[in-house]
Amino acid sequence: MLFARRDILLGAAVGAVLGLPAKAVRAATPFSAAEVDRIARRLAGAPYQAPSTDVPADLAGIGYDGYRGLRPARSRLIFPDSPIQLEPMPRGGPLYRDRIELSTVDGGQAQPIPFDPAAYAEVPAGVRLPTDPEFGFSGFRLLGELNRPGLIDEIAVFQGASYFRALGRGSLYGLSARGLALGTGGPAEEFPVFRAFWIERPAADGSLRVHALLDGPSVAGAYHMNIRPGEMTRFDIAARLYPRVALGAACVAPMSSMFRSGSASARRFDDYRPAVHDSDGLEIWTGRDERLWRPLGNPTALAISAFADESPKGFGLMQRSRDFADFEDAEAHYHQRPNLWVEPLGDWGRGSVQLLEIPTENEYHDNVAAFWRPAAPWPARREVRLAYRLHWGNAAVAPNPPLRVKATRTGARFAGNQTENTRFYAVDYEPDRNAGELNSLSPVVSASAGTISDARLEIIPGGLARASFAFAPPASGTADLRLNLAPGGTPVGETWLMRWPS
Numbered sequence: 001m002l003f004a005r006r007d008i009l010l011g012a013a014v015g016a017v018l019g020l021p022a023k024a025v026r027a028a029t030p031f032s033a034a035e036v037d038r039i040a041r042r043l044a045g046a047p048y049q050a051p052s053t054d055v056p057a058d059l060a061g062i063g064y065d066g067y068r069g070l071r072p073a074r075s076r077l078i079f080p081d082s083p084i085q086l087e088p089m090p091r092g093g094p095l096y097r098d099r100i101e102l103s104t105v106d107g108g109q110a111q112p113i114p115f116d117p118a119a120y121a122e123v124p125a126g127v128r129l130p131t132d133p134e135f136g137f138s139g140f141r142l143l144g145e146l147n148r149p150g151l152i153d154e155i156a157v158f159q160g161a162s163y164f165r166a167l168g169r170g171s172l173y174g175l176s177a178r179g180l181a182l183g184t185g186g187p188a189e190e191f192p193v194f195r196a197f198w199i200e201r202p203a204a205d206g207s208l209r210v211h212a213l214l215d216g217p218s219v220a221g222a223y224h225m226n227i228r229p230g231e232m233t234r235f236d237i238a239a240r241l242y243p244r245v246a247l248g249a250a251c252v253a254p255m256s257s258m259f260r261s262g263s264a265s266a267r268r269f270d271d272y273r274p275a276v277h278d279s280d281g282l283e284i285w286t287g288r289d290e291r292l293w294r295p296l297g298n299p300t301a302l303a304i305s306a307f308a309d310e311s312p313k314g315f316g317l318m319q320r321s322r323d324f325a326d327f328e329d330a331e332a333h334y335h336q337r338p339n340l341w342v343e344p345l346g347d348w349g350r351g352s353v354q355l356l357e358i359p360t361e362n363e364y365h366d367n368v369a370a371f372w373r374p375a376a377p378w379p380a381r382r383e384v385r386l387a388y389r390l391h392w393g394n395a396a397v398a399p400n401p402p403l404r405v406k407a408t409r410t411g412a413r414f415a416g417n418q419t420e421n422t423r424f425y426a427v428d429y430e431p432d433r434n435a436g437e438l439n440s441l442s443p444v445v446s447a448s449a450g451t452i453s454d455a456r457l458e459i460i461p462g463g464l465a466r467a468s469f470a471f472a473p474p475a476s477g478t479a480d481l482r483l484n485l486a487p488g489g490t491p492v493g494e495t496w497l498m499r500w501p502s
Helices: 011-018 022-026 033-044 063-068
Strands: 084-089 101-106 109-112 120-122 139-144 153-159 163-166 176-178 193-200 208-215 219-228 233-243 250-257 259-261 281-285 291-295 303-310 314-318 339-344 350-357 368-374 384-393 403-415 418-431 442-447 451-460 464-472 479-486 492-500
Touching: 033 208, 033 219, 033 233, 084 153, 163 384, 250 314, 250 339, 250 384, 281 350, 291 303, 291 403, 314 368, 403 464, 418 479, 418 492, 442 451, 442 464, 464 479
Parallel strands: 101 193, 291 492, 403 492
Antiparallel strands: 084 139, 101 109, 139 153, 153 163, 163 176, 176 250, 193 208, 208 219, 219 233, 233 384, 250 368, 281 291, 281 314, 303 350, 314 339, 339 384, 350 368, 403 418, 418 464, 442 479, 451 464, 479 492
16 A cells, blocks of 8 residues: 555664663653764664564554544643643554654753653543553644634644644645655555654744654655744755665655545546545646646546656645635535645755556545655665755745636537537636736647647636637547647746546
């Protein structure tokens, strides 16, 4: 499975790297970010230790709902007098058995957090929590006054492999990020895990720093994250990676989301809701200053798209459908799912933004992934440095182009009472004040296979420019469609891309 979890055992492994027994790791020690780098480098030089999931049977068998019933007491939050509070998350259930270490950092001293069963206000019937302070945790939450004063909301959660997700003001949890992915979309994906975290006491301005130790069969690494919650919650990430072997399929700044159905895809589901998705498109700002928009789809077979680039300015999975009427879902509130935008810091060189789309029949599993794939493999035993910024929230981060794709619709084209073997596409562009005279624009449409016809541009209610065309698909195989609006021949605004079948 693409998004399966991997197990870990930290205490003994980290202790061995430092030359300490596991119990000694519990003592308070001086801390520096550079020490996390040194631990990662030493860990990469040692044989990888297979993970362990040593969880008591009653905790392992409580199921997903039972796990959710393990509720920590809010009175036991860590950093209670700070703008952001820390809530360690227990191990157990079908997914969260991996043991990781959590430590706080205050005044230059790292203090490991012991497991304490008394910290949990609610425990499912029949479950006895371990009394061993070395039992460890599965992750942690960050909480604070994100939306309004006096109301404590979740800001971010780190749990499972190297997964984490965050919220901006007014958003609900949707897509996830990972520290690193390896071989995504290939025959054997590897899931490095965050084995330990050091969380610094939050600053007075509401920001905090998180340091994480990454490890997997092929790579170890150190991640340093500066987190600043707000309307758009921002993660500034600096990572140092130490491959144990040459890595030719590294996935940088990976993210995963869900797309089941929407106006840009064929209608396969009998559903009262017009759309079901956490994200509706991939946005790319290339190093050549071109703006690309690729609507997401739910294909009938695995689909991988690669967008070659050099020194990209940004990319992300976005949710541009922001009205309740786009979904009509009073429970999931998909219109409040956040965007996730990646802003490279420094020159990332040559590579490609890659998009993976997996067929799905439900809305409960992530079936879309996006990431940066470097063109050159990472050599074994040579340090790799990465720096980038993540933006989470409902707003756009990159400045809007003069013409921005607002919606994509498709359906069968009808001729009289007969349905032709032809698709109809309607792409709505939202102009800004720099768009110029819309009547001077014309759609420029191309397809790698099949035939395009009847391309036209109309101004529709709301001041939108609708480009529409008919597409006769090839007898077999796939086709890549491309559309932009141009006065004369110079593209203006976003270039719309689509894979058929979607």
